[in-house]
Amino acid sequence: MSEMKHYITMKGTNKGIVVYLDDQCSFEILLQELEDKVKTSESSGKTEITVHSQYRYLTDDQRKDIAQLIDQYSDMSIKKIDSYVLTREESYELYDNTTVKSVIKTIRSGQVHEVKGDALVIGDVNPGGTVLATGNIFVMGKLRGIAHAGFNGDESCVVAASYMHPSQIRIANKISRAPDYDVEGSPREFAYVNSETEQIELDQLQHLQKIRPNLLDVFERGL
Amino acid sequence: MGESIVITSGKGGVGKTTTTANIGTALALLDQKVCLIDMDIGLRNLDVILGLENRIIFNLIDVLEGRCKLQSALVKDKRFDCLHLLPAAQTSDKNEVTPDGIKELIEELKPDYDYILIDCPAGIEQGYKNAVAGADKAVAITTPEKSSVRDADRIIGLLEQEGLETSPYLIINRIRKHMMDSGDMLSVDDIVSTLSIELLGIILDDEDVIRASHHGEPVAFQPDTKASISYRNIARRILGESVPLMSFDNDQGFMTKVKKLLGMK
Numbered sequence: 347m348s349e350m351k352h353y354i355t356m357k358g359t360n361k362g363i364v365v366y367l368d369d370q371c372s373f374e375i376l377l378q379e380l381e382d383k384v385k386t387s388e389s390s391g392k393t394e395i396t397v398h399s400q401y402r403y404l405t406d407d408q409r410k411d412i413a414q415l416i417d418q419y420s421d422m423s424i425k426k427i428d429s430y431v432l433t434r435e436e437s438y439e440l441y442d443n444t445t446v447k448s449v450i451k452t453i454r455s456g457q458v459h460e461v462k463g464d465a466l467v468i469g470d471v472n473p474g475g476t477v478l479a480t481g482n483i484f485v486m487g488k489l490r491g492i493a494h495a496g497f498n499g500d501e502s503c504v505v506a507a508s509y510m511h512p513s514q515i516r517i518a519n520k521i522s523r524a525p526d527y528d529v530e531g532s533p534r535e536f537a538y539v540n541s542e543t544e545q546i547e548l549d550q551l552q553h554l555q556k557i558r559p560n561l562l563d564v565f566e567r568g569l
Numbered sequence: 570m571g572e573s574i575v576i577t578s579g580k581g582g583v584g585k586t587t588t589t590a591n592i593g594t595a596l597a598l599l600d601q602k603v604c605l606i607d608m609d610i611g612l613r614n615l616d617v618i619l620g621l622e623n624r625i626i627f628n629l630i631d632v633l634e635g636r637c638k639l640q641s642a643l644v645k646d647k648r649f650d651c652l653h654l655l656p657a658a659q660t661s662d663k664n665e666v667t668p669d670g671i672k673e674l675i676e677e678l679k680p681d682y683d684y685i686l687i688d689c690p691a692g693i694e695q696g697y698k699n700a701v702a703g704a705d706k707a708v709a710i711t712t713p714e715k716s717s718v719r720d721a722d723r724i725i726g727l728l729e730q731e732g733l734e735t736s737p738y739l740i741i742n743r744i745r746k747h748m749m750d751s752g753d754m755l756s757v758d759d760i761v762s763t764l765s766i767e768l769l770g771i772i773l774d775d776e777d778v779i780r781a782s783h784h785g786e787p788v789a790f791q792p793d794t795k796a797s798i799s800y801r802n803i804a805r806r807i808l809g810e811s812v813p814l815m816s817f818d819n820d821q822g823f824m825t826k827v828k829k830l831l832g833m834k
Protein backbone atom coordinates (compact mmCIF):
# COMPACT_ATOMS: atom_id res chain seq x y z
CA MET A 347 0.00 0.00 0.00
CA SER A 348 2.73 2.46 0.82
CA GLU A 349 3.73 3.14 -2.81
CA MET A 350 0.22 4.46 -3.45
CA LYS A 351 0.45 7.08 -0.77
CA HIS A 352 2.40 9.69 -2.64
CA TYR A 353 -0.29 10.65 -5.10
CA ILE A 354 -1.46 13.22 -2.62
CA THR A 355 0.73 15.81 -0.92
CA MET A 356 -0.38 18.32 1.67
CA LYS A 357 1.55 21.50 2.09
CA GLY A 358 1.20 24.35 4.50
CA THR A 359 1.65 27.62 2.61
CA ASN A 360 1.04 31.27 3.41
CA LYS A 361 -2.37 30.83 1.81
CA GLY A 362 -3.22 27.97 4.16
CA ILE A 363 -3.19 24.23 3.55
CA VAL A 364 -2.92 23.20 -0.09
CA VAL A 365 -3.64 19.61 -1.08
CA TYR A 366 -1.81 18.75 -4.30
CA LEU A 367 -3.29 15.93 -6.36
CA ASP A 368 -1.08 13.91 -8.67
CA ASP A 369 -2.08 14.57 -12.29
CA GLN A 370 -0.84 11.30 -13.89
CA CYS A 371 -2.60 8.54 -11.98
CA SER A 372 -6.23 7.57 -12.53
CA PHE A 373 -8.92 9.56 -10.82
CA GLU A 374 -10.17 6.44 -8.96
CA ILE A 375 -6.78 5.90 -7.33
CA LEU A 376 -6.72 9.55 -6.39
CA LEU A 377 -10.13 9.39 -4.76
CA GLN A 378 -9.22 6.23 -2.89
CA GLU A 379 -6.08 7.73 -1.48
CA LEU A 380 -7.80 10.97 -0.64
CA GLU A 381 -10.40 9.04 1.30
CA ASP A 382 -7.73 7.17 3.28
CA LYS A 383 -5.80 10.32 3.94
CA VAL A 384 -8.80 12.34 5.03
CA LYS A 385 -10.10 9.59 7.30
CA THR A 386 -6.79 9.20 9.08
CA SER A 387 -5.77 12.82 9.34
CA GLU A 388 -6.43 14.17 12.78
CA SER A 389 -8.04 17.46 11.94
CA SER A 390 -7.95 20.26 14.46
CA GLY A 391 -11.38 21.80 14.19
CA LYS A 392 -12.66 23.50 11.05
CA THR A 393 -9.96 24.20 8.49
CA GLU A 394 -10.31 25.54 4.99
CA ILE A 395 -8.13 23.94 2.37
CA THR A 396 -7.26 24.55 -1.22
CA VAL A 397 -7.26 21.53 -3.50
CA HIS A 398 -4.85 21.81 -6.39
CA SER A 399 -5.26 19.37 -9.28
CA GLN A 400 -2.11 20.57 -11.10
CA TYR A 401 -2.25 19.60 -14.81
CA ARG A 402 -5.33 17.43 -14.45
CA TYR A 403 -8.59 18.92 -15.69
CA LEU A 404 -11.39 18.13 -13.22
CA THR A 405 -14.92 17.89 -14.54
CA ASP A 406 -17.77 19.27 -12.49
CA ASP A 407 -18.71 15.74 -11.38
CA GLN A 408 -15.18 15.02 -10.26
CA ARG A 409 -15.09 18.27 -8.30
CA LYS A 410 -18.30 17.24 -6.60
CA ASP A 411 -16.85 13.81 -5.75
CA ILE A 412 -13.85 15.41 -4.09
CA ALA A 413 -15.91 17.95 -2.18
CA GLN A 414 -18.34 15.29 -1.00
CA LEU A 415 -15.58 13.02 0.19
CA ILE A 416 -13.88 15.72 2.21
CA ASP A 417 -17.16 16.89 3.58
CA GLN A 418 -18.15 13.37 4.62
CA TYR A 419 -14.94 12.24 6.34
CA SER A 420 -13.50 15.39 7.85
CA ASP A 421 -14.14 18.79 9.41
CA MET A 422 -12.28 20.44 6.59
CA SER A 423 -13.96 22.42 3.88
CA ILE A 424 -12.78 23.38 0.43
CA LYS A 425 -12.01 27.04 -0.09
CA LYS A 426 -11.10 26.65 -3.71
CA ILE A 427 -10.23 24.02 -6.28
CA ASP A 428 -7.25 25.23 -8.24
CA SER A 429 -5.42 23.91 -11.28
CA TYR A 430 -2.96 24.90 -13.98
CA VAL A 431 -5.33 24.07 -16.84
CA LEU A 432 -8.47 25.48 -18.44
CA THR A 433 -10.64 24.09 -21.19
CA ARG A 434 -10.64 25.96 -24.46
CA GLU A 435 -14.15 27.25 -23.72
CA GLU A 436 -13.17 28.48 -20.29
CA SER A 437 -10.24 30.35 -21.71
CA TYR A 438 -12.40 32.02 -24.35
CA GLU A 439 -14.88 32.92 -21.65
CA LEU A 440 -12.11 34.29 -19.47
CA TYR A 441 -10.73 36.30 -22.35
CA ASP A 442 -14.16 37.61 -23.19
CA ASN A 443 -14.93 38.59 -19.63
CA THR A 444 -11.68 40.39 -18.96
CA THR A 445 -10.99 42.34 -22.14
CA VAL A 446 -12.15 45.88 -22.87
CA LYS A 447 -14.81 46.29 -25.55
CA SER A 448 -14.72 49.80 -27.00
CA VAL A 449 -17.28 51.72 -29.03
CA ILE A 450 -17.15 55.21 -30.44
CA LYS A 451 -20.74 56.36 -30.32
CA THR A 452 -23.40 58.18 -28.37
CA ILE A 453 -25.60 55.71 -26.51
CA ARG A 454 -28.96 57.35 -27.09
CA SER A 455 -32.33 57.16 -25.40
CA GLY A 456 -33.80 53.66 -25.76
CA GLN A 457 -30.50 52.09 -26.79
CA VAL A 458 -28.89 49.32 -24.75
CA HIS A 459 -25.19 48.72 -25.19
CA GLU A 460 -24.32 45.33 -23.71
CA VAL A 461 -20.86 43.77 -23.53
CA LYS A 462 -19.03 40.89 -21.92
CA GLY A 463 -16.00 42.19 -20.10
CA ASP A 464 -15.25 45.87 -19.62
CA ALA A 465 -17.14 48.49 -21.62
CA LEU A 466 -15.34 51.57 -22.87
CA VAL A 467 -17.77 54.08 -24.34
CA ILE A 468 -16.07 56.87 -26.25
CA GLY A 469 -19.01 59.24 -26.36
CA ASP A 470 -21.93 60.18 -24.12
CA VAL A 471 -24.51 57.92 -22.54
CA ASN A 472 -27.65 60.03 -22.87
CA PRO A 473 -30.66 59.99 -20.52
CA GLY A 474 -32.67 56.87 -21.32
CA GLY A 475 -29.61 55.06 -22.70
CA THR A 476 -28.17 51.99 -20.94
CA VAL A 477 -24.75 50.37 -20.75
CA LEU A 478 -24.48 46.81 -19.42
CA ALA A 479 -21.19 45.04 -18.79
CA THR A 480 -20.13 41.88 -16.97
CA GLY A 481 -17.04 43.88 -16.01
CA ASN A 482 -16.27 47.56 -15.48
CA ILE A 483 -17.77 50.48 -17.36
CA PHE A 484 -15.69 53.43 -18.47
CA VAL A 485 -17.40 56.36 -20.15
CA MET A 486 -15.20 58.90 -21.92
CA GLY A 487 -17.99 61.43 -22.09
CA LYS A 488 -21.04 62.30 -20.07
CA LEU A 489 -22.78 59.47 -18.28
CA ARG A 490 -26.38 60.60 -17.97
CA GLY A 491 -28.27 57.36 -18.49
CA ILE A 492 -28.03 54.00 -16.72
CA ALA A 493 -24.81 52.05 -16.21
CA HIS A 494 -24.87 48.50 -14.86
CA ALA A 495 -21.42 47.08 -14.16
CA GLY A 496 -20.73 43.50 -13.07
CA PHE A 497 -24.21 42.45 -14.11
CA ASN A 498 -23.39 38.78 -13.60
CA GLY A 499 -22.81 39.52 -9.94
CA ASP A 500 -19.27 40.84 -9.63
CA GLU A 501 -19.42 43.50 -6.91
CA SER A 502 -15.82 44.52 -7.35
CA CYS A 503 -16.61 46.24 -10.66
CA VAL A 504 -16.69 50.01 -11.00
CA VAL A 505 -18.32 52.61 -13.21
CA ALA A 506 -16.09 55.54 -14.14
CA ALA A 507 -16.98 58.57 -16.26
CA SER A 508 -15.43 61.79 -17.49
CA TYR A 509 -18.61 63.47 -16.37
CA MET A 510 -20.81 61.68 -13.86
CA HIS A 511 -24.48 62.60 -13.96
CA PRO A 512 -26.25 59.24 -14.16
CA SER A 513 -29.92 58.54 -13.69
CA GLN A 514 -28.98 55.18 -12.17
CA ILE A 515 -25.88 53.19 -11.38
CA ARG A 516 -26.04 49.48 -10.72
CA ILE A 517 -23.17 47.26 -9.66
CA ALA A 518 -23.94 43.53 -9.42
CA ASN A 519 -27.31 43.60 -7.64
CA LYS A 520 -26.88 46.96 -5.92
CA ILE A 521 -28.74 49.98 -7.24
CA SER A 522 -28.34 53.67 -6.61
CA ARG A 523 -30.33 56.33 -8.35
CA ALA A 524 -30.15 60.07 -8.78
CA PRO A 525 -32.12 62.06 -6.20
CA ASP A 526 -35.54 63.44 -7.14
CA TYR A 527 -34.37 67.02 -7.09
CA ASP A 528 -32.15 68.50 -9.81
CA VAL A 529 -28.47 67.92 -9.21
CA GLU A 530 -25.39 68.95 -11.08
CA GLY A 531 -23.09 66.23 -12.30
CA SER A 532 -19.40 66.19 -11.47
CA PRO A 533 -16.33 65.66 -13.57
CA ARG A 534 -14.07 62.59 -13.36
CA GLU A 535 -15.72 60.33 -10.83
CA PHE A 536 -16.23 56.66 -10.33
CA ALA A 537 -18.78 54.53 -8.51
CA TYR A 538 -17.99 51.37 -6.55
CA VAL A 539 -19.50 49.17 -3.87
CA ASN A 540 -18.03 50.12 -0.52
CA SER A 541 -17.56 46.80 1.24
CA GLU A 542 -18.18 48.32 4.67
CA THR A 543 -21.40 50.17 3.93
CA GLU A 544 -22.44 47.59 1.28
CA GLN A 545 -23.61 50.52 -0.82
CA ILE A 546 -22.68 52.19 -4.07
CA GLU A 547 -20.57 55.25 -3.43
CA LEU A 548 -19.01 57.90 -5.63
CA ASP A 549 -15.44 59.10 -5.39
CA GLN A 550 -12.99 61.13 -7.42
CA LEU A 551 -11.26 59.28 -10.19
CA GLN A 552 -7.79 59.84 -8.73
CA HIS A 553 -8.77 57.61 -5.78
CA LEU A 554 -9.64 54.65 -8.00
CA GLN A 555 -6.16 53.21 -7.88
CA LYS A 556 -6.21 53.18 -4.10
CA ILE A 557 -9.70 51.70 -3.81
CA ARG A 558 -9.39 49.10 -6.60
CA PRO A 559 -5.66 48.45 -7.07
CA ASN A 560 -6.29 45.18 -8.91
CA LEU A 561 -9.04 46.46 -11.17
CA LEU A 562 -7.41 45.37 -14.40
CA ASP A 563 -5.69 42.24 -13.09
CA VAL A 564 -7.01 39.41 -15.24
CA PHE A 565 -5.90 36.67 -12.87
CA GLU A 566 -7.42 38.37 -9.88
CA ARG A 567 -10.74 38.55 -11.68
CA GLY A 568 -11.10 35.48 -13.81
CA LEU A 569 -9.54 32.60 -11.91
CA MET B 570 -31.59 63.95 -59.53
CA GLY B 571 -33.38 65.16 -56.41
CA GLU B 572 -32.56 64.55 -52.79
CA SER B 573 -35.12 63.20 -50.34
CA ILE B 574 -35.21 64.47 -46.76
CA VAL B 575 -37.48 63.09 -44.07
CA ILE B 576 -38.66 65.41 -41.27
CA THR B 577 -38.98 63.45 -38.00
CA SER B 578 -39.34 64.11 -34.28
CA GLY B 579 -40.38 61.11 -32.24
CA LYS B 580 -42.65 63.16 -30.03
CA GLY B 581 -45.85 64.42 -31.60
CA GLY B 582 -46.86 68.02 -32.10
CA VAL B 583 -43.39 69.57 -32.04
CA GLY B 584 -43.72 71.06 -35.52
CA LYS B 585 -42.85 68.48 -38.19
CA THR B 586 -45.70 69.40 -40.50
CA THR B 587 -45.25 73.15 -39.97
CA THR B 588 -41.53 72.80 -40.65
CA THR B 589 -42.05 70.67 -43.75
CA ALA B 590 -44.47 73.23 -45.22
CA ASN B 591 -42.18 76.13 -44.41
CA ILE B 592 -38.91 74.64 -45.60
CA GLY B 593 -40.72 73.55 -48.76
CA THR B 594 -42.00 77.08 -49.29
CA ALA B 595 -38.60 78.59 -48.55
CA LEU B 596 -36.87 76.24 -51.00
CA ALA B 597 -39.47 77.12 -53.64
CA LEU B 598 -38.73 80.81 -53.01
CA LEU B 599 -35.14 79.98 -53.90
CA ASP B 600 -36.33 78.53 -57.24
CA GLN B 601 -35.95 74.90 -56.22
CA LYS B 602 -38.35 72.28 -57.55
CA VAL B 603 -39.88 70.74 -54.44
CA CYS B 604 -42.28 67.90 -53.74
CA LEU B 605 -43.78 67.53 -50.26
CA ILE B 606 -45.05 64.10 -49.26
CA ASP B 607 -47.50 63.82 -46.40
CA MET B 608 -46.81 60.43 -44.80
CA ASP B 609 -49.06 61.01 -41.80
CA ILE B 610 -51.72 58.71 -43.16
CA GLY B 611 -55.10 59.05 -41.52
CA LEU B 612 -54.11 62.34 -39.87
CA ARG B 613 -53.13 64.42 -42.85
CA ASN B 614 -52.72 68.15 -42.38
CA LEU B 615 -49.84 69.30 -44.51
CA ASP B 616 -52.46 70.22 -47.15
CA VAL B 617 -54.32 72.39 -44.65
CA ILE B 618 -51.23 74.37 -43.63
CA LEU B 619 -50.46 74.94 -47.29
CA GLY B 620 -54.09 75.88 -47.98
CA LEU B 621 -54.43 73.14 -50.59
CA GLU B 622 -57.10 71.00 -48.98
CA ASN B 623 -59.78 71.79 -51.57
CA ARG B 624 -57.60 70.85 -54.51
CA ILE B 625 -56.96 67.24 -53.50
CA ILE B 626 -58.42 64.64 -55.84
CA PHE B 627 -56.21 61.58 -55.36
CA ASN B 628 -53.78 60.70 -52.61
CA LEU B 629 -50.75 58.58 -51.77
CA ILE B 630 -52.76 55.41 -51.20
CA ASP B 631 -54.53 55.81 -54.52
CA VAL B 632 -51.12 55.88 -56.17
CA LEU B 633 -49.79 52.89 -54.23
CA GLU B 634 -52.87 50.85 -55.03
CA GLY B 635 -52.75 51.79 -58.68
CA ARG B 636 -56.01 53.74 -58.76
CA CYS B 637 -54.26 56.69 -60.36
CA LYS B 638 -50.97 57.76 -61.87
CA LEU B 639 -48.43 59.43 -59.61
CA GLN B 640 -48.64 62.62 -61.71
CA SER B 641 -52.37 63.03 -61.24
CA ALA B 642 -52.15 62.78 -57.44
CA LEU B 643 -49.69 65.67 -57.18
CA VAL B 644 -51.30 68.95 -56.13
CA LYS B 645 -49.71 72.14 -57.40
CA ASP B 646 -49.20 74.96 -54.90
CA LYS B 647 -51.21 78.18 -55.25
CA ARG B 648 -48.17 80.40 -55.10
CA PHE B 649 -45.35 78.47 -56.72
CA ASP B 650 -45.37 76.35 -59.86
CA CYS B 651 -42.34 74.53 -58.58
CA LEU B 652 -43.92 73.36 -55.30
CA HIS B 653 -46.04 70.21 -55.30
CA LEU B 654 -47.79 68.16 -52.63
CA LEU B 655 -48.48 64.46 -52.57
CA PRO B 656 -51.26 64.30 -49.98
CA ALA B 657 -51.85 61.52 -47.49
CA ALA B 658 -55.11 59.60 -47.44
CA GLN B 659 -57.45 60.74 -44.73
CA THR B 660 -59.31 57.48 -44.28
CA SER B 661 -57.68 54.61 -46.06
CA ASP B 662 -56.23 51.51 -44.50
CA LYS B 663 -52.59 52.21 -43.83
CA ASN B 664 -51.60 48.57 -44.04
CA GLU B 665 -51.37 49.10 -47.77
CA VAL B 666 -48.23 51.17 -47.28
CA THR B 667 -44.91 49.38 -47.22
CA PRO B 668 -41.35 50.71 -47.03
CA ASP B 669 -40.59 49.20 -50.44
CA GLY B 670 -43.64 50.83 -52.02
CA ILE B 671 -42.60 54.24 -50.68
CA LYS B 672 -39.03 53.77 -51.78
CA GLU B 673 -40.14 53.02 -55.31
CA LEU B 674 -42.46 56.00 -55.36
CA ILE B 675 -39.73 58.38 -54.23
CA GLU B 676 -37.32 57.03 -56.82
CA GLU B 677 -39.95 57.79 -59.41
CA LEU B 678 -40.23 61.40 -58.18
CA LYS B 679 -36.53 62.14 -57.89
CA PRO B 680 -35.75 62.94 -61.54
CA ASP B 681 -38.41 65.68 -61.57
CA TYR B 682 -37.44 67.53 -58.38
CA ASP B 683 -34.53 69.10 -56.58
CA TYR B 684 -35.88 68.25 -53.13
CA ILE B 685 -38.45 65.81 -51.83
CA LEU B 686 -39.51 66.54 -48.25
CA ILE B 687 -41.26 63.78 -46.35
CA ASP B 688 -43.49 64.73 -43.41
CA CYS B 689 -43.16 61.84 -40.95
CA PRO B 690 -45.89 60.85 -38.47
CA ALA B 691 -45.08 60.95 -34.74
CA GLY B 692 -43.84 57.76 -33.08
CA ILE B 693 -41.49 54.97 -34.07
CA GLU B 694 -43.99 52.50 -35.46
CA GLN B 695 -44.74 51.40 -39.00
CA GLY B 696 -45.61 54.92 -40.15
CA TYR B 697 -42.17 56.09 -39.18
CA LYS B 698 -40.53 53.13 -40.94
CA ASN B 699 -42.43 53.86 -44.14
CA ALA B 700 -41.57 57.55 -44.02
CA VAL B 701 -37.88 56.90 -43.53
CA ALA B 702 -37.62 54.16 -46.15
CA GLY B 703 -37.06 56.41 -49.15
CA ALA B 704 -35.02 59.13 -47.45
CA ASP B 705 -31.46 60.09 -48.32
CA LYS B 706 -31.16 62.45 -45.36
CA ALA B 707 -33.09 63.17 -42.21
CA VAL B 708 -33.96 66.10 -39.99
CA ALA B 709 -34.92 65.63 -36.34
CA ILE B 710 -37.04 68.32 -34.75
CA THR B 711 -37.21 69.02 -31.05
CA THR B 712 -38.55 71.73 -28.81
CA PRO B 713 -36.45 72.87 -25.83
CA GLU B 714 -38.33 70.54 -23.48
CA LYS B 715 -36.77 67.51 -21.83
CA SER B 716 -39.36 65.02 -23.05
CA SER B 717 -39.08 66.25 -26.60
CA VAL B 718 -35.27 66.09 -26.56
CA ARG B 719 -35.48 62.59 -25.12
CA ASP B 720 -37.69 61.45 -27.99
CA ALA B 721 -35.50 63.22 -30.55
CA ASP B 722 -32.53 61.33 -29.11
CA ARG B 723 -34.43 58.08 -29.54
CA ILE B 724 -35.34 58.90 -33.14
CA ILE B 725 -31.77 59.97 -33.93
CA GLY B 726 -30.57 56.61 -32.60
CA LEU B 727 -32.97 54.84 -34.95
CA LEU B 728 -32.12 57.10 -37.88
CA GLU B 729 -28.43 56.37 -37.40
CA GLN B 730 -29.19 52.71 -38.09
CA GLU B 731 -30.91 53.51 -41.38
CA GLY B 732 -27.73 53.91 -43.38
CA LEU B 733 -28.59 57.46 -44.50
CA GLU B 734 -26.10 59.49 -46.52
CA THR B 735 -25.28 61.76 -43.57
CA SER B 736 -26.12 61.69 -39.89
CA PRO B 737 -29.40 63.47 -39.11
CA TYR B 738 -29.63 67.26 -38.82
CA LEU B 739 -31.23 69.07 -35.91
CA ILE B 740 -33.86 71.80 -35.84
CA ILE B 741 -34.87 73.31 -32.51
CA ASN B 742 -38.40 74.68 -32.73
CA ARG B 743 -40.56 76.87 -30.49
CA ILE B 744 -37.75 78.54 -28.61
CA ARG B 745 -38.91 80.92 -25.91
CA LYS B 746 -35.98 83.07 -25.15
CA HIS B 747 -37.07 84.28 -21.71
CA MET B 748 -37.64 80.70 -20.55
CA MET B 749 -34.25 79.61 -21.79
CA ASP B 750 -32.68 82.57 -20.06
CA SER B 751 -34.42 81.79 -16.79
CA GLY B 752 -33.36 78.14 -17.00
CA ASP B 753 -36.91 76.82 -17.29
CA MET B 754 -36.17 75.31 -20.69
CA LEU B 755 -33.09 73.60 -22.04
CA SER B 756 -30.67 75.94 -23.76
CA VAL B 757 -29.60 75.57 -27.38
CA ASP B 758 -26.16 74.63 -26.07
CA ASP B 759 -27.55 71.89 -23.84
CA ILE B 760 -29.64 70.40 -26.60
CA VAL B 761 -26.89 70.42 -29.21
CA SER B 762 -24.41 68.90 -26.79
CA THR B 763 -26.83 66.16 -25.75
CA LEU B 764 -27.93 65.21 -29.23
CA SER B 765 -24.50 65.82 -30.75
CA ILE B 766 -25.64 66.21 -34.35
CA GLU B 767 -25.32 69.19 -36.66
CA LEU B 768 -27.67 72.08 -35.98
CA LEU B 769 -29.58 73.12 -39.08
CA GLY B 770 -31.54 75.94 -37.50
CA ILE B 771 -33.52 77.34 -34.61
CA ILE B 772 -37.04 78.76 -34.76
CA LEU B 773 -38.76 80.97 -32.22
CA ASP B 774 -42.09 80.17 -30.71
CA ASP B 775 -44.03 82.73 -32.67
CA GLU B 776 -47.72 83.56 -33.08
CA ASP B 777 -47.01 84.45 -36.69
CA VAL B 778 -46.39 80.76 -37.38
CA ILE B 779 -49.77 79.77 -36.01
CA ARG B 780 -51.54 82.65 -37.70
CA ALA B 781 -50.00 81.86 -41.06
CA SER B 782 -50.87 78.17 -40.82
CA HIS B 783 -54.41 79.15 -39.90
CA HIS B 784 -54.71 81.07 -43.14
CA GLY B 785 -53.20 78.30 -45.21
CA GLU B 786 -50.16 80.31 -46.17
CA PRO B 787 -46.87 79.20 -44.55
CA VAL B 788 -45.07 81.92 -42.64
CA ALA B 789 -41.93 81.44 -44.73
CA PHE B 790 -43.77 83.22 -47.52
CA GLN B 791 -43.78 86.49 -45.56
CA PRO B 792 -40.83 88.75 -46.26
CA ASP B 793 -39.50 89.75 -42.87
CA THR B 794 -40.84 88.07 -39.75
CA LYS B 795 -38.29 86.40 -37.53
CA ALA B 796 -39.83 82.98 -38.12
CA SER B 797 -39.85 83.36 -41.88
CA ILE B 798 -36.20 84.41 -41.89
CA SER B 799 -35.35 81.35 -39.77
CA TYR B 800 -37.05 79.02 -42.23
CA ARG B 801 -35.43 80.69 -45.22
CA ASN B 802 -32.04 80.44 -43.54
CA ILE B 803 -32.64 76.73 -43.07
CA ALA B 804 -33.45 76.42 -46.77
CA ARG B 805 -30.21 78.19 -47.65
CA ARG B 806 -28.24 75.87 -45.37
CA ILE B 807 -29.86 72.89 -47.09
CA LEU B 808 -28.58 74.33 -50.38
CA GLY B 809 -25.12 74.33 -48.87
CA GLU B 810 -24.70 77.99 -48.02
CA SER B 811 -23.20 78.75 -44.64
CA VAL B 812 -25.59 81.12 -42.93
CA PRO B 813 -25.02 82.13 -39.30
CA LEU B 814 -27.84 81.55 -36.85
CA MET B 815 -29.80 84.76 -36.52
CA SER B 816 -29.99 86.52 -33.21
CA PHE B 817 -33.43 86.93 -31.73
CA ASP B 818 -32.63 90.18 -30.02
CA ASN B 819 -29.66 92.34 -29.31
CA ASP B 820 -28.43 90.22 -26.45
CA GLN B 821 -24.72 90.01 -27.01
CA GLY B 822 -24.36 86.94 -24.81
CA PHE B 823 -26.72 84.90 -26.91
CA MET B 824 -25.01 85.79 -30.16
CA THR B 825 -21.65 84.92 -28.74
CA LYS B 826 -23.00 81.57 -27.74
CA VAL B 827 -24.50 80.99 -31.15
CA LYS B 828 -21.25 81.89 -32.84
CA LYS B 829 -19.40 79.56 -30.55
CA LEU B 830 -21.85 76.83 -31.54
CA LEU B 831 -21.06 77.37 -35.17
CA GLY B 832 -17.37 77.29 -34.45
CA MET B 833 -16.97 80.95 -35.40
CA LYS B 834 -14.79 83.50 -33.63
Ligand SMILES: Nc1ncnc2c1ncn2[C@@H]1O[C@H](COP(=O)(O)OP(=O)(O)OP(=O)(O)O)[C@@H](O)[C@H]1O
Binds near residue numbers: 587742
Ligand atom coordinates in the same frame (compact mmCIF):
# COMPACT_ATOMS: atom_id res chain seq x y z
N1 LIG C 1 -42.40 77.92 -34.26
C1 LIG C 1 -43.66 77.80 -33.84
N2 LIG C 1 -44.26 78.78 -33.14
C2 LIG C 1 -45.54 78.67 -32.72
N3 LIG C 1 -46.31 77.60 -32.94
C3 LIG C 1 -45.78 76.58 -33.63
C4 LIG C 1 -44.45 76.62 -34.13
N4 LIG C 1 -44.19 75.44 -34.77
C5 LIG C 1 -45.33 74.72 -34.68
N5 LIG C 1 -46.30 75.39 -34.02
C6 LIG C 1 -47.65 74.93 -33.69
O1 LIG C 1 -47.56 73.69 -33.01
C7 LIG C 1 -48.62 72.83 -33.36
C8 LIG C 1 -48.09 71.51 -33.84
O2 LIG C 1 -47.36 71.70 -35.04
P1 LIG C 1 -47.32 70.61 -36.18
O3 LIG C 1 -48.68 70.15 -36.54
O4 LIG C 1 -46.45 71.13 -37.23
O5 LIG C 1 -46.57 69.46 -35.38
P2 LIG C 1 -46.31 67.95 -35.85
O6 LIG C 1 -45.00 67.57 -35.26
O7 LIG C 1 -46.47 67.83 -37.31
O8 LIG C 1 -47.50 67.21 -35.11
P3 LIG C 1 -47.94 65.67 -35.32
O9 LIG C 1 -46.98 64.87 -34.51
O10 LIG C 1 -49.32 65.63 -34.76
O11 LIG C 1 -47.88 65.40 -36.79
C9 LIG C 1 -49.42 73.57 -34.42
O12 LIG C 1 -50.53 74.16 -33.82
C10 LIG C 1 -48.45 74.61 -34.93
O13 LIG C 1 -49.12 75.76 -35.39
Ligand SMILES: [Mg+2]
Binds near residue numbers: 585587609
Ligand atom coordinates in the same frame (compact mmCIF):
# COMPACT_ATOMS: atom_id res chain seq x y z
MG1 LIG D 1 -47.75 66.47 -38.44
